Amino acid sequence: MQESTKHVIGGGMPAFVKKTFLPFFLSPLFDILVNRTRLRKPYQISAAGAALHKTLHVADLHCDALISHRNLAQRSRRGxxxxxxxxxxxxxxxxxxxxxxAPVREGVTWLPTDLDALTFKLIMQRWPEPAWHSPFERAMHAAQRLHAVEAHADGRFRIIRSAMALEHFLEERRHKPFLTSGILAVEGLHCLEGDIAHLDVLYDAGVRIAGLVHLAGNELGGAAHGRNRGGITPFGEQVARRMEEKRVLIDLAHASPTLIDDVLNMTTQPVIVSHTGLKSVCDNERNLSDAHLKRIAEKGGVVGIGFFPWASGGKDLASFIRSIRRGVELVGAEHIALGSDFDGAVTTPFDASGVALVTDALAREGLPRADIANIMGENVLRLLRRALPEKDAR
Ligand SMILES: [Zn+2]
Structure with missing residues (x-):
């Protein structure tokens, strides 16, 4: 069953809320309550692990920091x-x-109305009014947020739009190891609002990865959770083909098992699952079956393992490492990657400054250096070199 292309995006917020100091008090609460970390700083990383980590190109397939109230160019103690x-x-x-x-009713079906949890948060953060009501406008505003970060980063951060730009960035990073880069993705193409032309606009804004669905099924296909768990729709097929033409990488995180099959049957390019877990370690509707993991790997794809308990099966780093090891056992280290879900309303063992803990743990497990390098980032970079448009069209 298809959902309407009109998503119910909460109503107006009383003007007095906008004009008060309420946003300043409430926005940080979100991080304090839901984007927590378990380990205390300073993180305990062995000298050998830290030294190895320094030699790696680390890449993470998923974070939701763009809906954070924080200024991402500045260090925060939260999130x-x-x-x-x-x-x-x-x-x-x-x-x-x-x-x-963020449709609350997909998880809480008895609610009498389709509340969108994001609306309140974005109004609190003073996003422009068109973004209160329109998923497409939200996507455009969030993309602009990352461009603003790039503009204020004094050259320390780059948004990657092409294989050539990625190559140049990695080359430059050899001499300037402090450089970081980002790729824009969208989580759920309901934000096209049923209009395929919006894909071109998102592409022009820098979006290079997109999931067809997010927390709810939509007019493109069914989600792993929520009410619509069906396969791909004719509109979804049309969009997926257009994505392949434009070289926008398809992300199957949150896709229903039927949608995963449908996409793998119709596409010619590798896909990713940006943040997930493995059913054979942690069996829930959200995670990937061994059969799907193998099919995705056979097509050259990469699967990012999430740092959160619903994906990895536990609250600690050891659970995450167990999932990584299981993935490697099933498809080899060439298809497994990091998919943290940082700032995605999840509690993780550590924040982005502590990723060396993973390198350290994998080294302690006795994994060969080449496998560690692949998992920590080389797999993602290899896939992006192949998947991204060759040159920046700007
Ligand atoms: Zn997600």
Whole structure:
């Protein structure tokens, strides 16, 4: 069943809320309550692990920092991602996903109305009024936020739009190891609002990765959770083909099992699953079956393992490492990657400055250096070199 292309995006917020200091008090609460970390700083990383980590190109396939109220160019003690913490974590490339709809009723079906949890948050953060009501406008505003970060980063941060730009960035980073980069992604193409032409606008804004669905199924296909768990729709097929033409990488995180099959049956290019877990470690509707993991790997794809309990099966780093090891056992280290879900309303063991903990743990497990390098970022970079448009069309 298709959902209407008109998503119910909360009503207006009383003007007095906008004009008060309420946003300043409420926005930080979100990080304090839901974007927490478990380990205390300073993180305990062995000298050997830290030395190895410094030699790696680290890449993370998913964070939701663009809906944070924080200034991402400045270090914060709250939440998970900002440029100084990416720098401290030696993260070369971070995918910044744009969330445009958080339908409460998909998880709480008895609610009498389709509330969108994001509306209140974005109004509190003083996003422009068109973004209060329109998922597409939200996506455009979030993309502009990352461009603003780039503009104010004194050259320390780059948004990557092409394989050539990625190559140049990595070359420059050899001499300037503090450089970090980002790729724009959208989480759920309901933000097209049913108009495929919006894909071109998002592309021009720098979006290079997109999931067809997010928390709810939409007019493109079914989600892993929520009420619509069907396969791909004719509109979804049309969009997926257009994405392949434009070289926008398809992300199957949150896709229903049927949608995953449908996309793998019709596409010719590798896909990613940016932030997920493995059913054979942590069996829930959100996670990937062994069969799907194998099919995605056979097509040259990469799967990012999430740092949060619903994905990895536990609250600690050891659970995450167990999921990584299981993935490697099933498809080899060439198809497994990091998919933190930092700032995605999740509690993670550490923030972006502590990613060396993963390198350290993988080394302690006795994984060969080449496997560690692949998992920590080389797989993502290899796929992006192949998947991104060759040159920047700007
Ligand atoms: Zn997600």
């Amino acid at each position: 998970h991602v900002d440029l100084p913490r990416l720098e401290a974590g030696n993260v070369a490339l971070q995918v910044f996903a744009i969330v445009t709809h």
